[in-house]
Every structure is written in structure tokens, then in C-alpha cells.
Amino acid sequence: MVVTGAEVVVKCLQEENIEYVFGYPGGAVLHIYDELFKQDKVRHVLVRHEQAAVHAADGYARSTEKVGVALVTSGPGVTNAVTGIATAYMDSIPLVVITGQVPTAAIGLDAFQEVDTVGITRPCVKHNFLVKNVEDIAPTIKKAFYLARTGRPGPVLVDIPKDVTAQRCEYDYPRSVAMRSYNPVVKGHQGQIKKAVQLLLEARRPMVYAGGGVIQSNSSEKLVKLVRMLGFPCTNTLMGLGGYPATDRQFVGMLGMHGTYEANMAMQYSDVLLAIGARFDDRVIGDPAHFAQVPRKIIHIDIDPSSISKRVKVDIPIVGNVSDVLDDVLRLIESATSRPDGEALAAWWAQIEEWRGRDCLKYDRASPIIKPQYVIEKLWEVTGGDAFVTSDVGQHQMWAAQFYKFDKPRRWINSGGLGTMGFGLPAAMGVQLAHPGSAVACVTGEGSIQMCIQELGTCKQFRLPLKIVNLNNRYLGMVRQWQELFHGNRYSGSYMDFLPDFARLAEAYGHVGITVESPSDVEGALQEAFERKNELVFLDIKVDQTENVYPMVLGGKGLTEMILSEDL
Amino acid sequence: MRHVISLLLENEAGALSRVSGLFSARAYNIESLTVAPTDDPSLSRMTIVTSGSDDVIEQITKQLNKLVEVVKVVDLSEAAHIERELMLVKVRATGKDREELKRMADIFRGRIIDVTESAYVIELTGNSTKLDAFFDAIDRNLILETVRTGVCGIGRGDRILRI
Numbered sequence: 246m247v248v249t250g251a252e253v254v255v256k257c258l259q260e261e262n263i264e265y266v267f268g269y270p271g272g273a274v275l276h277i278y279d280e281l282f283k284q285d286k287v288r289h290v291l292v293r294h295e296q297a298a299v300h301a302a303d304g305y306a307r308s309t310e311k312v313g314v315a316l317v318t319s320g321p322g323v324t325n326a327v328t329g330i331a332t333a334y335m336d337s338i339p340l341v342v343i344t345g346q347v348p349t350a351a352i353g354l355d356a357f358q359e360v361d362t363v364g365i366t367r368p369c370v371k372h373n374f375l376v377k378n379v380e381d382i383a384p385t386i387k388k389a390f391y392l393a394r395t396g397r398p399g400p401v402l403v404d405i406p407k408d409v410t411a412q413r414c415e416y417d418y419p420r421s422v423a424m425r426s427y428n429p430v431v432k433g434h435q436g437q438i439k440k441a442v443q444l445l446l447e448a449r450r451p452m453v454y455a456g457g458g459v460i461q462s463n464s465s466e467k468l469v470k471l472v473r474m475l476g477f478p479c480t481n482t483l484m485g486l487g488g489y490p491a492t493d494r495q496f497v498g499m500l501g502m503h504g505t506y507e508a509n510m511a512m513q514y515s516d517v518l519l520a521i522g523a524r525f526d527d528r529v530i531g532d533p534a535h536f537a538q539v540p541r542k543i544i545h546i547d548i549d550p551s552s553i554s555k556r557v558k559v560d561i562p563i564v565g566n567v568s569d570v571l572d573d574v575l576r577l578i579e580s581a582t583s584r585p586d587g588e589a590l591a592a593w594w595a596q597i598e599e600w601r602g603r604d605c606l607k608y609d610r611a612s613p614i615i616k617p618q619y620v621i622e623k624l625w626e627v628t629g630g631d632a633f634v635t636s637d638v639g640q641h642q643m644w645a646a647q648f649y650k651f652d653k654p655r656r657w658i659n660s661g662g663l664g665t666m667g668f669g670l671p672a673a674m675g676v677q678l679a680h681p682g683s684a685v686a687c688v689t690g691e692g693s694i695q696m697c698i699q700e701l702g703t704c705k706q707f708r709l710p711l712k713i714v715n716l717n718n719r720y721l722g723m724v725r726q727w728q729e730l731f732h733g734n735r736y737s738g739s740y741m742d743f744l745p746d747f748a749r750l751a752e753a754y755g756h757v758g759i760t761v762e763s764p765s766d767v768e769g770a771l772q773e774a775f776e777r778k779n780e781l782v783f784l785d786i787k788v789d790q791t792e793n794v795y796p797m798v799l800g801g802k803g804l805t806e807m808i809l810s811e812d813l
Numbered sequence: 814m815r816h817v818i819s820l821l822l823e824n825e826a827g828a829l830s831r832v833s834g835l836f837s838a839r840a841y842n843i844e845s846l847t848v849a850p851t852d853d854p855s856l857s858r859m860t861i862v863t864s865g866s867d868d869v870i871e872q873i874t875k876q877l878n879k880l881v882e883v884v885k886v887v888d889l890s891e892a893a894h895i896e897r898e899l900m901l902v903k904v905r906a907t908g909k910d911r912e913e914l915k916r917m918a919d920i921f922r923g924r925i926i927d928v929t930e931s932a933y934v935i936e937l938t939g940n941s942t943k944l945d946a947f948f949d950a951i952d953r954n955l956i957l958e959t960v961r962t963g964v965c966g967i968g969r970g971d972r973i974l975r976i
């Protein structure tokens with residue numbers, strides 16, 4: 246069958262069973278848009294800004310096990326998309342981003358809307374391609390999907406010049422991909438796994454530290470099985486929340502800069518640490534030298550060898566897919582004759598319970614001003630703990646992570662690595678499209694929401710009944726918190742003198758807007774929002790302007806050098 | 814510590830910039846980088862001379878391996894290997910310097926490959942220290958221009974980098 250390059254693109258997407266393409270048209274992709282128009286298998290979601298297209302594809306991918314797809318035009322379309330691509334890259338999210346390019350003959354001549362897309366995006370993609378021949382489109386797209394979802398996942402970009410989408414060729418979608426330069430490891434090294442199991446069984450103060458890799462590899466059930474079988478405490482990173490059920494007794498909360506007292510203490514004082522699909526980053530273990538002061542044996546399971554021993558030296562590295570490695574670990578433990586020393590474990594748990602007794606997330610429940618933590622607790626109650634929650638970046642993000650107890654994987658959707666304000670709303674659109682009947686909340690702040698607020702238009706057009714929970718503290722709260730701690734309360738640039746009336750703004754877009762100013766109205770407003778099943782409800786909740794996120798490990802400090810709330 | 818890293822990568826447009834981009838993005842040192850296609854034209858071979866602590870070198874090899882177009886990576890300096898570099902030096906050669914420069918080129922087993930009334934171009938190969946030594950052996954004021962290829966390296970004996 247002889248077809249045009251643009252038809253090839255659309256056929257490839259159909260072949261990959263892509264439901265939604267998030268995009269924005271322009272000159273260089275017009276042929277592709279024309280082909281999208283002529284079919285109805287792949288649906289196009291017209292966003293209002295290319296950054297949002299990529300975030301929406303990203304939210305779609307994070308909440309499913311599928312690859313998200315975005316389509317943007319050359320030049321400004323690409324540069325707008327870069328923030329989204331970098332966000333996905335930092336969190337290892339599988340995306341295929343198709344970008345239009347100026348015609349082949351114009352490349353390099355500073356043509357209208359030309360940028361060096363492959364060059365600009367190179368440091369923030371898993372891989373990228375410039376397709377110069379129409380025959381190469383199908384094999385390249387096939388490779389792009391394969392690269393995006395295998396190994397350590399990530400965004401892959403395919404740049405296609407306009408003339409190539411107009412040329413014709415025989416269409417044939419390759420069945421399989423073979424790349425001699427790319428062979429991701431799956432199985433872990435058996436000898437290493439044996440050693441790891443041995444160490445786990447000898448542990449006296451064990452700790453399981455699980456990150457986003459558990460979510461990505463769909464290994465939550467295996468993690469739960471392992472942790473329960475051994476009776477060990479378990480913590481999740483910001484990216485790993487939901488990987489282990491937060492309401493379970495063996496869960497000690499999130500760790501890291503704003504982690505719980507008990508999680509950070511248990512990390513530091515463990516004698517055997519099992520790290521699974523996590524990468525010991527600076528927000529997680531603080532100062533690595535301080536972390537190294539306590540001797541402990543570390544087992545590290547990760548698909549990416551370069552994540553192992555990058556910041557913290559480990560004793561037993563296991564490179565492999567978390568899911569496959571956990572299978573092997575579980576099998577060996579099940580057949581092992583010994584079990585960890587019960588007495589030692591009981592003493593360790595007693596210590597952990599004592600730490601937990603500090604109640605480090607305590608806040609003033611009697612406050613006449615709405616406390617942001619209270620809103621998240623109520624959100625959890627009203628949604629039965631079963632909503633998809635996206636967030637932006639700032640204090641509200643940390644409160645959502647601390648107070649919404651995620652029991653299932655892929656329910657907590659946030660930009661952990663890049664920390665991209667503006668992520669929450671468009672990501673929620675992708676989540677809602679992937680899960681049409683489910684409750685999807687976007688927890689945001691008045692700063693972040695304004696970075697992609699235009700997407701309220703997309704939500705109306707595609708009837709996305711999101712619940713936006715705006716924790717409005719009139720400050721760029723996280724910035725204000727740092728200025729309070731490090732800069733003598735000089736709130737430089739962190740206060741917005743003018744803010745819109747968000748409820749009326751939402752109404753202007755055809756949605757429901759509710760302003761909440763009193764603690765007694767919070768629950769009712771949330772209930773109303775979730776009862777309005779077919780409408781987007783924007784809850785503008787006026788919260789305490791002075792509240793800070795605790796515990797907090799200051800930059801460069803050790804994990805156990807936490808500042809706790811004054812309320813404690 | 815100085816390391817010589819050798820890699821095979823797909824001979825595709827953009828592969829070189831992925832490698833050099835990696836070094837600059839992650840603030841790794843590059844002393845020299847050479848690249849050319851191999852006997853198999855679909856593959857390029859690259860030699861990178863870099864330096865760093867063991868941890869940094871470990872990260873460099875891991876990060877290189879992660880690049881999709883990189884097929885194989887070895888740290889040549891982990892075992893016996895040979896390094897060679899080619900240098901062309903243009904020197905002012907007049908009067909009694911002509912004889913002296915000729916003599917030095919001979920001692921360093923170089924060849925004079927271009928001769929004019931006032932200048933020679935001398936071709937020298939060897940490891941980097943030998944080429945450096947040549948500068949010390951001649952009167953530096955006579956040097957008009959130099960160009961060096963950077964190091965290329967290969968393992969000794971049975972150490973073979975192929976796919």
C-alpha cells in the first residue's frame with residue numbers, strides 16, 4: 246500500500262493502539278493533522294499550550310501502563326514542549342513526542358519556525374531521531390515506542406520535516422525491533438540476588454526503601470508480599486508513593502527532605518537497607534557524607550546501572566527489572582529455612598514506634614483559619630482514599646504527599662525530579678481521559694495553577710470533570726518558607742499583590758467555582774465538588790498564609806537533622 | 814587519574830554530539846576525543862582521554878553505555894594497551910636551524926613532509942608524552958603551528974573491541 250508520510254504516522258499510532266494524541270497544530274505538522282482528521286481511531290486532544298500537551302500525555306502514561314503521545318509543530322511548538330519533555334525525562338516516563346520540522350531543504354538556513362529540535366532536546370530525552378526519508382518513518386516510530394517503554398523508560402522524540410510527511414512510500418509497520426546497541430537488562434544476577442537474600446535474612450535493623458521503579462515496573466504487589474513476609478518497615482519516595490499501601494502498619498511514611506521523622510530515622514539507623522527502584526537523590530538522603538556515618542549494608546535493585554553507586558556506595562548492586570528481580574528474591578526467601586531474628590526485629594520495631602510516637606505531621610486542628618493539611622485529610626476522606634491525585638510544585642505538593650494516604654500505585658501523579666510548576670492541571674487531564682469514570686483531583690497552589698491555567702479551556706472542550714483543589718495561601722509558599730528559614734523573612738518576589746478571583750475565572754471558562762474561607766466549609770465543599778460528577782469544580786480554598794511544611798531537612802544537612810514543627 | 818576510554822558506536826549523524834554533550838552536561842573532563850569509521854562502515858570507533866576519580870570514571874562508562882547509539886565501551890587503561898597520536902608541526906627552518914631540526918625529527922623518528930625555503934612540516938607519531946617531549950627538544954621559538962589528532966588507543970594481545 247503506497248501512502249504519504251503523514252498517513253504513515255497516523256497508521257503507526259493506530260498500530261500501537263494509541264487512544265489519544267495530545268497536541269497543537271502548526272505549519273510543519275499540517276499534513277499529519279489532515280490525516281488525523283480523516284480517521285477516528287486515534288483521538289486528538291487540542292490543548293491550549295504545548296507544554297500542557299506533553300504534561301497531559303505524561304499524566305496519561307503515569308496513570309496507566311501505556312506510552313503517552315504528544316504532537317507539536319516546529320520552532321515555538323517544540324520550545325514550548327521542552328519543559329514537558331524534561332519533566333517526563335527526570336521521572337522516567339515513557340512518551341513518544343512527534344514534532345514537525347521545516348522542510349528538509351530548508352534545514353540549517355534559519356527558516357521560519359526552525360529550531361534544532363534534536364539539539365535542543367538531546368539532554369532531556371532518552372533518545373531522539375530526525376527522519377529524513379519517508380521510508381524511515383515507520384521503523385523509527387516503532388523504535389521510538391520500543392525505546393520509550395523498555396529498560397529505564399523515558400521520552401523519545403521523533404522530528405519529521407514537513408516534506409517528508411508529504412512524500413509517498415510503501416507502508417509496512419515492522420513487527421519487531423532489534424538494535425545491537427540497545428539491549429536492556431531484565432533478569433538480575435543470580436549470585437548477587439542470593440547474597441542479597443542472605444543479607445536480608447541476617448538483618449537486625451532492616452529497612453526497605455522503594456521508589457518510582459516499583460510503580461514503573463508494576464511491582465507493588467510483589468513489594469507488599471516481600472515486606473509482609475519479612476516483617477520489615479517500608480518507606481516510599483515521593484515518586485514511589487502508593488507503591489506500598491500508606492495505611493498499612495509497616496509503612497513508615499515518605500522519607501526525605503519532607504519525609505516523616507520515623508522514616509528518616511529508620512533509614513539512617515538501619516543495618517541492612519534494601520533500595521528498590523530508587524536513586525538516593527539529594528532530596529532523599531540529604532548529605533551523603535552524613536548518611537555514611539552510620540555503617541550499614543546496602544542492597545540496590547535498579548534497571549539503570551548508572552543509578553547505582555552514583556551518590557551512595559552500595560554493597561550489593563543488582564541491575565535488572567525490579568519485577569523480575571523481586572520474583573527471584575521472593576522465591577529464594579520462600580524456600581529459605583531461616584528467618585530474620587525475631588527478637589532483634591521486635592526491638593527495632595519498638596524503636597520505630599517510639600519515633601512514630603513523635604507524631605511529626607501534627608498540626609493545629611483547632612485553628613480558625615483553614616490549615617492546608619486539614620484540606621488534604623478531608624480530600625482523602627471524601628474520596629475514600631481512592632482518587633487519582635495530581636499536584637503542582639510547592640508546599641501543597643508536599644502536604645498532598647504527606648497527608649493523602651495512597652494505597653494503590655499510579656494514583657499519585659507529580660513532577661518529582663524536575664519540580665515543574667504548571668504540571669498538575671494538564672497532567673490531570675491526561676489522567677481523566679485515561680480513567681473516565683474515576684475521581685481525579687488536582688492539588689495545586691495559586692502560583693502553580695496560573696502557569697497552565699489556560700487548560701481550563703481544554704477541560705471544557707473535552708468535558709473533563711476534574712476537581713481542582715487550590716490551596717490558596719497568597720504566597721509562593723515554598724519560596725516563602727525558604728526565605729523565612731534562610732533569608733531573614735525577606736519575601737523577595739514571593740508575594741503576588743494581585744490574584745484573580747479563581748472561582749469566577751473558572752466560571753468564565755464554563756466551570757463551577759467555589760471559594761472556601763472557613764474550616765467548617767471545607768468538607769461540604771469537597772463533597773459537593775465530587776458529587777458534581779460531570780462538572781469541573783474549582784475549589785479556591787483560602788488557607789493559612791504562614792503554615793510551613795515539616796519535618797524539613799535543610800539543604801546540605803543530614804537526614805536525621807530535621808526541623809520539626811513548632812506545634813510539636 | 815587519567816583514563817583512555819574506547820567505544821564503538823553507530824556511525825550515525827548526531828552520535829558524536831550525544832557523547833560530547835554527555836561530557837559537557839555532566840561536567841566530565843575531556844582531554845581529547847577522536848572518532849572515525851571502522852572497517853565496518855556502520856560503526857565508528859571513538860577514543861576519549863579523560864580524568865577523574867574512580868567513581869567519576871565508573872559513572873562515565875555507565876553513562877556512555879546508556880546512550881542508545883553506543884554499542885560497546887571499554888576502559889583501555891584498565892589493562893595493557895597502546896596509545897598513539899599523530900602530530901604535524903610547522904617550524905621556521907632557516908640557516909643552521911635547518912640541520913638541527915632535521916636531526917631532531919630523525920631522533921624522534923619523525924618525517925619532514927613539506928619543505929620550503931623557510932619552513933618544514935614535521936610529522937610525528939607516538940604516545941602523548943613523546944610528542945610533548947619533542948616540544949622540549951627543539952627551540953620553541955621556531956614553532957609556527959602545531960596540530961595533533963588526539964589519542965587513539967587499542968588493547969594489547971587478546972583484548973579485542975569488536976561486536
Ligand SMILES: Cc1ncc(C[n+]2csc(CCOP(=O)(O)OP(=O)(O)O)c2C)c(N)n1
Binds near residue numbers: 637642689716721
Ligand atoms: C516552573 C517553576 N518555576 C519556579 C519554581 C520554583 N518554585 C518552587 S515551589 C514555588 C512556589 C509555588 O507556589 P504555589 O504554587 O502557590 O504553591 P505553595 O508552595 O504556595 O503551596 C516556586 C516558585 C518551580 N518549581 N517551577
